[in-house]
Amino acid sequence: MIKKQLEVLKAFRAVITNYAVGGSLDQVTSNQFEEINRLVIAPDSTLSQADFESRIKRLFTETQSGGCVRVTDETTKFNLYRDASKATMEIIRAPTAPRTQAPPVHQPPPVPQAPAKTAPPPSKMHLPLSKEEKKALGRDIRKLSQKYLIGIVPIVQDPNDRKNKGSLEFDIDMLRPETCQKLRNYVNDCLQKQNEAYR
Numbered sequence: 427m428i429k430k431q432l433e434v435l436k437a438f439r440a441v442i443t444n445y446a447v448g449g450s451l452d453q454v455t456s457n458q459f460e461e462i463n464r465l466v467i468a469p470d471s472t473l474s475q476a477d478f479e480s481r482i483k484r485l486f487t488e489t490q491s492g493g494c495v496r497v498t499d500e501t502t503k504f505n506l507y508r509d510a511s512k513a514t515m516e517i518i519r520a521p522t523a524p525r526t527q528a529p530p531v532h533q534p535p536p537v538p539q540a541p542a543k544t545a546p547p548p549s550k551m552h553l554p555l556s557k558e559e560k561k562a563l564g565r566d567i568r569k570l571s572q573k574y575l576i577g578i579v580p581i582v583q584d585p586n587d588r589k590n591k592g593s594l595e596f597d598i599d600m601l602r603p604e605t606c607q608k609l610r611n612y613v614n615d616c617l618q619k620q621n622e623a624y625r
Contacts (some may be wrong), residue, residue: 431466431478435459438482443488443495444490445502458485554603555610563606564598566613574616581609 439459443451449460467475510613555563567578582596582605598606 428466428471431473431475432463435463435466438486438510441506442486444509445506446489455485455489458488550608551604553607555598555606557609560598560606562608563613566617567609569620570613570616571620574620577582577612578609579617581605581612 439451442455443449446452446455462485465471465481466478480561567575570578582601598609601609
């Protein structure tokens, strides 16, 4: 918070100096800036954010009414307010890094990790599923959303069967063991993705 307050004070001082008569602050205004600066950086400072903002607003008003800034027309007044607001709001809206954090170091973007494979080792791809595993597979298939069901077709469809393209009717007991294993892997992956989407 102290760093932001100092940045706001510095930006605000630059704007006031820019609009000051002769391009420099008078002694009274300069002393007021220094007083606020001392309050901000004091080790035992009890200056709250609200008190800081109140002092800045009061200083802003005083610089225009008899201070170092002479506002002679509405355009100058508007420009002064606009510049002061813009300078301070850019600092206030900027994200604040924790005080203990070191300066940011450029790091390459993280390399995407491949999702964990649920496939059995290749040597088990030829093993047939038990009756219980086939029943569980059937239940899991019914849990899939429409978007994932479509992916089953190319797995279970016989490449020589042209009349039933796009059909989802098949008998798990009639599928080859390799096809059942591929189907089980696909369904497990889809269920995992589907469950992650609902979290």
